[in-house]
Amino acid sequence: MAEDYYKTLEVPREASPADIQKAYRRLARKYHPDLHPDDKTAKQKFQEVQSAFDVLNDPKKREMYDRYGSSFENAGAAGPQPGAQWRSATAGPDVENFDFSQFFGDRFGGGGEEGGFASIFGNLGGRGKQARRGRAQKTPGADLESELEVPFHSAVLGGQAQVSVQRASGKVDTINIKIPAGIEEGKKIRLRGQGEPSPDGGANGDILITIHVAPHAFFRRRGDDLDVRVPVTLIEAAEGGKVDVPTPKGTVSLRIPPGTSSGTKLRIKGHGVAKAGKTPGDLYAEISIVLPKSLSKVELDQIRAICEEHPVNPRADLRW
Numbered sequence: 001m002a003e004d005y006y007k008t009l010e011v012p013r014e015a016s017p018a019d020i021q022k023a024y025r026r027l028a029r030k031y032h033p034d035l036h037p038d039d040k041t042a043k044q045k046f047q048e049v050q051s052a053f054d055v056l057n058d059p060k061k062r063e064m065y066d067r068y069g070s071s072f073e074n075a076g077a078a079g080p081q082p083g084a085q086w087r088s089a090t091a092g093p094d095v096e097n098f099d100f101s102q103f104f105g106d107r108f109g110g111g112g113e114e115g116g117f118a119s120i121f122g123n124l125g126g127r128g129k130q131a132r133r134g135r136a137q138k139t140p141g142a143d144l145e146s147e148l149e150v151p152f153h154s155a156v157l158g159g160q161a162q163v164s165v166q167r168a169s170g171k172v173d174t175i176n177i178k179i180p181a182g183i184e185e186g187k188k189i190r191l192r193g194q195g196e197p198s199p200d201g202g203a204n205g206d207i208l209i210t211i212h213v214a215p216h217a218f219f220r221r222r223g224d225d226l227d228v229r230v231p232v233t234l235i236e237a238a239e240g241g242k243v244d245v246p247t248p249k250g251t252v253s254l255r256i257p258p259g260t261s262s263g264t265k266l267r268i269k270g271h272g273v274a275k276a277g278k279t280p281g282d283l284y285a286e287i288s289i290v291l292p293k294s295l296s297k298v299e300l301d302q303i304r305a306i307c308e309e310h311p312v313n314p315r316a317d318l319r320w
Contacts, residue, residue: 010027027049143207146166150179155185232290240259
């Protein structure tokens with residue numbers, strides 16, 4: 001063909017592939033015989049547009065056409081080949097130059113705007129935003145949410161737990177879950193694929209479980225560090241010694257320096273919260289001196305004498 005394909009598609013010779021496809025969509029809508037049954041020239045114009053697009057949309061054919069121009073076919077780069085017979089419902093029985101399946105597969109045909117030409121020309125070649133919107137995507141199932149309170153020690157050390165989840169059908173499922181070591185208050189555990197099923201065969205939804213950590217009678221958490229109050233007797237604090245302290249890794253023997261006052265914090269390195277792949281936190285033992293509930297007058301006089309012998313103002317640094 002000696003026809004100028006660029007002129008037929010109304011694009012410059014330096015047009016990009018996207019420009020060529022855009023022009024084709026516009027002209028195909030403009031001249032398609034089924035869309036213009038009263039225009040007797042539409043069939044011919046449509047075939048010309050299709051022929052031009054067949055060449056310029058193919059990088060190899062376009063290169064040969066650009067090189068040889070009107071000698072394109074004689075140079076061995078065959079132009080657009082007639083496809084399988086396509087017949088217009090309105091253009092008559094001799095319209096057989098166009099094969100929709102060449103570019104659109106089985107999507108051609110089917111009445112209605114969604115299944116017909118608007119869908120075809122809006123989804124040229126599976127490219128661009130139009131193609132992504134037109135491509136069938138299955139709906140994922142809905143996510144389900146639940147909450148679970150776990151013991152303090154389970155949040156620190158990890159463990160197993162059960163959670164109840166109510167589904168849209170009203171059914172309540174009890175699910176076993178693994179609590180990761182070191183999980184914090186408010187964090188979520190995701191159980192992939194265990195939520196509601198998809199309505200059209202897509203992926204199942206997930207289950208999202210919000211974790212709440214129950215308080216501990218003696219331990220508190222600060223990030224990956226732990227605090228614990230360690231009660232000691234007056235003589236243990238006064239003369240020092242060793243006391244047993246429970247930790248997440250087992251009981252350790254903690255040395256109390258002589259003359260330790262209440263509120264003193266002693267660090268036990270590496271005995272805090274241990275998360276996977278991270279350096280464990282520390283445990284801080286806060287000393288709390290416990291006096292006998294009842295002391296005789298003689299005992300109180302002895303303590304008073306000691307305090308008078310060693311005067312100290314424990315509130316000297318107390319400020320607002």
